[in-house]
Amino acid sequence: MLVLKNVTAVQLNPAWVQENIDIAIEGSEIIDVGANLSGYYPAATVKEMHGRIVMPGMVCAHNHFYSGLSRGITAQIPPSPDFISTLKNLWWRLDRALDEETLYYSGVICALEAIKSGCTSVIDHHASPHYIAGSLNTLRKAFLKTGLRGMTCFETTDRNGGLEELQAGVEENINFAQLIDKARVAGKERYLVEAHIGAHAPFTVSNAGLALLRGAIKQTGRGLHIHAAEDLYDVSHSHDKYGKDLLARLAEFDLIDNKTLIAHGLYLSTSDIQLLNEKDGFLVHNARSNMNNHVGYNHQLPQYRNLALGTDGIGSDMFEELKFAYFKHRDAGGSLWPDSFARFLGNGNELLARNFNAQFGCLKAGYKADLTICDYPSPTPLKAENIGGHLAFGLGSSSVHSVMVDGVMVYEDRQFAFDCEPIYAEARKVAAKMWRRMDAGI
Structure with a gap:
């Protein structure tokens, strides 16, 4: 005691x-x-x-640990005047260049820096199309190495390989959830890591993919973690191709419930917000990422029943994220005061409670x-x-x-229980190799 x-x-x-x-x-x-x-x-x-x-x-409710080795990147990134070109020219090239070694060191570095900034938990959203099977367990090892609590999932998508890629992503989500269940029963390791069922965004997941995700959620008892309406393109695509609002389309596949985590949501319709509220799902606001990607501002924050804060891969400093979220809100003419943003920060613990079946916060x-x-x-x-x-x-x-x-x-007392410098030294080496693979088109 x-x-x-x-x-x-x-x-x-x-x-x-x-x-x-x-x-x-x-x-x-x-x-x-x-x-x-x-x-x-x-x-x-x-x-x-x-x-x-x-x-x-403190909980970072939406993050991307796979992006941890992108800081100061020197790979050749073409001009990217809009959000979709930024995805194609930077992030989708980076995630294709990830391998097991790079992902592990990216995960450990991100976990260490999350802890140093005061985070006890991070909810991660992962993508590595050339390293799918086993990737989530690699991230789990990074969480366990550092002692950070968290959740992770694989970003199911068809943007690289159609139905085959969708199936592989869904299988990785299912396999990881089952691994977590088995580890809990065995009781040999601390129960620090849980699973969501992940998907990239509605515009890169076909109806066949949504049906696979529905099966994964029913099979595992986990909830969906997905980006939605981060940019207007996602909304326009859904209206053009499917004739539906984003969350209405997901709801047709039983994908919205009280474990659902929607990241961003800048351009969700009023009816989609009402749907998420009725289903008791969560929106995660990522102010700095939205500013960095120049996608606009979410003026609808006061309308959400459940709202938490995340970083979308821009570190895990939730003190800084709260400050940016509040100041940007005020700059945009918002009416909320700092106490609301303190409550949003605290709400990340409710996400943990729903998924770990324990009390947090x-x-x-x-x-x-x-x-x-x-x-x-x-x-x-x-x-x-x-x-x-x-x-x-x-x-x-x-x-x-x-x-x-x-x-x-x-x-404790601003020190970890192990020497971190060898980890940082190795991370610098594997980051340089990853950047070269990006330029080589791997």
Whole structure:
């Protein structure tokens, strides 16, 4: 048993702040929160927190760990004046150049940097058309190596190889979900990684592909993770080819439910938003990615029942993502204040709860001990009603002191339990090789 002594407890949703209390942890769960708990648990190890902020772990609700080795890329990328050309000229070339080695190091680097920035969990969305079978387990190994909690899935698509590629992607999703089920039964490893059933976007998945995805969801009990309406092209394509709104088309194949995760959604129709709300699904907003890809702004954020924040592959710094999401919203004339964005950040824990069948996101007995611990000498009072303001204008990833996942300190006093430099050195080598493969057209 462990007692974190003298913490400033901060909870985002519902908002709550309490100074000078203790948190008792046994195994992977919080068992008690209150004052002077070391007296109640005399056999516990006690860690003095010196008033540091301890809050439920932050979740990046949509990410692409396969993009981790694209930073500073020197492959020859042609001019890309719009979103589709950016996909074709950069990202779809990069994902075709991935192999097992590159993917592993990309996953480990992304996981390390997620933890350092205060994330306890990342929900990943993966693509590697020339390395499909086994790719999700390679990512799982990266999560387990670092101790990061997460989810992943394969980005089912027909953009490279038609029905054969669709079938291979669906099979990888099913096989990975079954691997997770078997690992849980065996109980030899910590239960840190779960599965979605992945698809790229409606415009690269035919009706035959949607039927395969429906079968995968029914077979595994998992939910769909897909991009939708990231760009107007996706909407126009659906209206032109199928005569339907995007989510209405997915719903015809029973693909929208309370485990569904829709990324972006900038141009979803009012009826599609109502459909997602009725089915209790989630939208994940990725402000920096939308700005980077110049696809526009989602003015409909207040209309969603369930909204979380992600990065779409631009790192995993959720402090920074919240700031950009809030400032862009204000710049676009939005009416929401920082407290709403703090709530959206906290909502990522609800996605975990729905998929891990456990409680996340609160500092209460029975909740998972996934915690972000920060040094933050606040210059103004820190209260429940102003947490959002401190996140938007003060706290940042540089404040992160320690990170606990599943009751284990995976990052403590700004240090990992293993030497990271050899991993970074090898990542630099495999990244250079991948960039050469991109230029060679592999």
